[in-house]
Amino acid sequence: MKRIQPTRRQFLAGSAALGAASFAGLKPAFANVDWKKYAGTTLEVNLIKSPRGDILQKYQKEFEELTGIKVNSEQTPEQQQRQKAVIELTSGKPSFDVIHISYHVQKRQFEKGGWLADLTPFLKDPSLTEPSLVESDFAEAGLAFAKDKNGRFGGLPFSVDYWILYWNKELFAAKGIEYPKSFDELVSAAEKLTDASKGTYGFVARGMKNANTPVWASLMLGYGKSAIDDGNLQTDTPEAIQAATLYQRLMTKSAPPGVTGFNWAECQSSFLQGKVAMWLDGIGFAPPLENPEKSRVVGKVGYGVMPKGPAVQAAPTFGDGIGVTEGSSKKEAAYLYCQWAISKEMGARLLQTGSGVPFRNSILNDPEVRKGVTMPSEWVDVLTASAKVSQLCLPVIVPVTEFRDVMGVGLTNLLGGADPATEMKRATEEFRPILARSEGK
Structure with a gap:
């Protein structure tokens, strides 16, 4: 099946304008959110050097044009990124607003330090969150990683790695x-x-x-x-x-x-x-x-x-998340970036290029998304089989x-x-x- 890439104008116009030109069979629900509310803001984004980080940087310009928010993002090798994160977050004044998290290493440490903003209220706000982004759309492992013992979201589940x-x-x-x-x-x-x-x-x-x-x-x-x-x-x-x-x-x-x-x-x-x-x-x-x-x-x-x-x-099984730092003065704008990062469009790109596996069921189960996977079918089969014995x-x-x-x-x-x-x-x-x-x- 030939995939049709939307023009930037179509992408920004929202789902109504996209019609059959939707990326990988998905129609962006971006029009439901006031994406321009924080236009003029500049965000600092701290990413782990990985295929996931590559995808976020590759399509960053789309987010900037969608929102009017300027993004300065940096990828750092994982061990150095973790050291930098601890030093800066402990200070209470990190140089970044958004951080890419290795849940399998950083979850409990970040929770104990209170380093991440609670995203639960943002998820419930229809002016900030598009309707399809609901808790039930996340795989169980993603929720286990993202939520603390009180049910608070200290980040959004980004990619599972089997x-x-x-x-x-x-x-x-x-x-x-x-x-x-x-x-x-x-x-x-x-x-x-x-x-x-x-x-x-x-x-x-x-x-x-x-x-x-x-x-x-x-x-x-x-x-x-x-x-x-x-x-x-x-x-x-x-x-x-x-x-x-x-x-x-x-x-x-x-x-x-x-x-x-x-x-x-x-x-x-x-x-x-x-x-x-x-x-x-x-x-x-x-x-x-x-x-x-x-x-x-x-x-x-x-x-x-x-x-x-x-x-x-x-x-x-391992997993990544993306969250907003408690020390950020731009939490709502930073949340919009996190939401965009785990959107259906970005999740489809992650899966279709073989760069990662989204935690969102609506992406994994979408037959149109699967048709666009550029990796061999055996790769998708292994993904499905691994999930069963995760x-x-x-x-x-x-x-x-x-x-x-x-x-x-x-x-x-x-x-x-x-x-x-x-x-x-x-x-x-x-x-x-x-x-x-x-x-x-």
């Missing part, structure tokens, strides 16, 4: 290997597909300290354990140690040299070159793999649901960064040959008092 297994069909076919359905098959395939003499490796994932913790936590879900259960650390249990042992084996026997320095970008780069058979990471990192200007594996990429562990099949990967606690750091050191040590049980027990004992202090115990 971790999947990217695989190189050409490398698999050359060895006559099938896609792994279990952890045992994953290990077997990774080792059979590794040939260091040819510079070909069976598996890659994040090896860098802190970034590596979600990889291990993802494997741990397959053993039927989360890192923290009812406030109690599970990171030195037999299951956690088994997951660490599996991580060590995959990353030492089947991964490229230098993997201890790999974050997602280095993993993606190695997979793009066609020298790695499998890569475990977020579904939102897919677009460059199908871009002939960046990828040597166009048309060869398989998209697979996380293989089943010894106990359960679980798709590790489990939150990282613990929802205040010191998530410390958790990732402490566990990450242990995992990095494993790549140097350390004993998994010793490292997991040591890291657990080191983190235990940090968790207790954060919970006021």
